[in-house]
Amino acid sequence: MYKNILLSASVMCMDWFDIKNQMNVIEKSEIDYLHFDIIDGYFAHDFTMGSSIIDVFRQNSKLPSDYHLMVEEPARIFDTFNTNKFDNITIHQETSRNLHRNIMSLKNKKVKVGVALCPATPISTLEYILDDLDLIIIMTVNPGFKGQPLVPQALRKISDLKKLINRMKLKAKISVDGYVNLNTIPEMVSAGADILVLGSTGLFQKNKSIQESIIEIKESIDKGLK
Numbered sequence: 001m002y003k004n005i006l007l008s009a010s011v012m013c014m015d016w017f018d019i020k021n022q023m024n025v026i027e028k029s030e031i032d033y034l035h036f037d038i039i040d041g042y043f044a045h046d047f048t049m050g051s052s053i054i055d056v057f058r059q060n061s062k063l064p065s066d067y068h069l070m071v072e073e074p075a076r077i078f079d080t081f082n083t084n085k086f087d088n089i090t091i092h093q094e095t096s097r098n099l100h101r102n103i104m105s106l107k108n109k110k111v112k113v114g115v116a117l118c119p120a121t122p123i124s125t126l127e128y129i130l131d132d133l134d135l136i137i138i139m140t141v142n143p144g145f146k147g148q149p150l151v152p153q154a155l156r157k158i159s160d161l162k163k164l165i166n167r168m169k170l171k172a173k174i175s176v177d178g179y180v181n182l183n184t185i186p187e188m189v190s191a192g193a194d195i196l197v198l199g200s201t202g203l204f205q206k207n208k209s210i211q212e213s214i215i216e217i218k219e220s221i222d223k224g225l226k
Contacts, residue, residue, distance in 0.1 A: 141178030162192025189224025
């Protein structure tokens, strides 16, 4: 955590030929979560990793897991993952026919429960379940592939959601996922982001070390907090 902003490192954006070294650096850095994108090829047109790969990371890391399920009817795979009370599991509003039932099922697993919204999905869809959530992921790109450009209207959604959370006096955190980098972090933090999901344009840049990226990310957070 840096100045109350939590940092979540996107595993799918790591250099898979240098995983061990990058994990060693992350473990010693101010990273709060390992972010796992689980994509089924239906809701988003890509595939990432399953539980066997994720378990290897969990066995070799002290960091909590930040699961982001981009999966149609995600309740099918709730029991696939090993989780504990420090982990987040976030499902998509757009993929759950019975969203409230799925949220309650996750709560029974004693994890922190989140719902993600695609760029075009309004926050009003969460009106009657917001009280039950620990976090909300605002997607600032369309879900699927890494390195996509920012959908600018999503920044306004962060601000609108923050106002709603404050008005309702809730403790839910806002996580931002998609094109989170030095240029966009100040606006995201200023709008009300609490968690930054850091991927290929933010933490794992080809021309910079992870340590260098973290220093610059902190500087960008400082700009946003001002």
